[in-house]
Amino acid sequence: MMDEFRIPDKIGDPLVAWRAWRISMQAVDGKPELLLHSINQKQGDNPFAWHPRKIMVGICNKAEPDHLASETPFESCGCGIHALDSPLFLAKAGYVSFIGPNREEFIWGRISMWGKVIEGTTGIKSQYAYPKHFYIRPDLNLTYSTDKERVELDVWILRDILTQQWGIPTTVAKTLKRKDSKSNEVLIKEMEEPETGGDEDGNR
Numbered sequence: 001m002m003d004e005f006r007i008p009d010k011i012g013d014p015l016v017a018w019r020a021w022r023i024s025m026q027a028v029d030g031k032p033e034l035l036l037h038s039i040n041q042k043q044g045d046n047p048f049a050w051h052p053r054k055i056m057v058g059i060c061n062k063a064e065p066d067h068l069a070s071e072t073p074f075e076s077c078g079c080g081i082h083a084l085d086s087p088l089f090l091a092k093a094g095y096v097s098f099i100g101p102n103r104e105e106f107i108w109g110r111i112s113m114w115g116k117v118i119e120g121t122t123g124i125k126s127q128y129a130y131p132k133h134f135y136i137r138p139d140l141n142l143t144y145s146t147d148k149e150r151v152e153l154d155v156w157i158l159r160d161i162l163t164q165q166w167g168i169p170t171t172v173a174k175t176l177k178r179k180d181s182k183s184n185e186v187l188i189k190e191m192e193e194p195e196t197g198g199d200e201d202g203n204r
C-alpha cells in the first residue's frame with residue numbers, strides 16, 4: 001500500500017500546476033534511490049534538488065541578499081518554485097522532449113503549491129510545493145551501479161520506487177515513447193484525463 005505523503009492541513013487549498021524534472025538513480029546502501037532535479041533552476045553551481053517527503057521551500061536563484069526563503073517569491077525576480085498551468089505549456093516550453101541535452105531522462109508531474117503565491121499568465125510561482133502525481137514514459141530507462149554490478153530497473157519497478165519514496169501516485173503513460181514525436185500530443189491528452197490525472201485529493 002502506498003504510504004501517502006500529506007501536506008500540512010492548515011494551509012488551505014493549494015494550487016495545482018505542472019512541471020518537469022530530470023531523473024536519475026543512485027545506489028544508497030545497495031538500494032536504488034531516485035533523484036529529482038530542476039531542469040533550469042540551480043542552487044549555486046548544482047541543479048536544484050527535490051527530496052522525497054520534504055516540502056520544497058523556494059529559494060532566490062539570483063541569490064539576492066534580501067530575498068529570504070521565508071519571503072519568496074518576489075514579483076520581479078526568479079525566486080520561488082515555478083510551475084506551468086497546463087501540460088500544453090510544458091510541451092511549448094520544450095520540457096516534453098523526452099530527453100535532455102545531456103541525454104538525461106525527464107519525468108513530469110502535477111505539484112501542489114502554497115504559501116506566498118504569484119500567478120502569471122501561463123504559470124505560477126510559490127513559496128512551498130510538493131509533487132502530487134508523477135507521469136513517466138513506458139520506456140524510461142535508468143541504471144545504477146553498486147560495487148559489484150550495474151543494475152537496470154524496469155519501468156514498473158521504477159514506478160513503485162517513485163510511489164513509495166515520494167508517497168504520491170505515479171502513472172506510466174500508456175503511449176509515450178521517446179522516439180515517437182507524436183507522443184507529445186498523446187502525453188498531454190493523457191495527463192489531462194481525469195482518470196490518469198487523479199482526482200483533487202491525488203487518489204487514483
Ligand SMILES: [Zn+2]
Pocket residue numbers: 059060061062063064067074077078079
Ligand atoms: Zn529573488
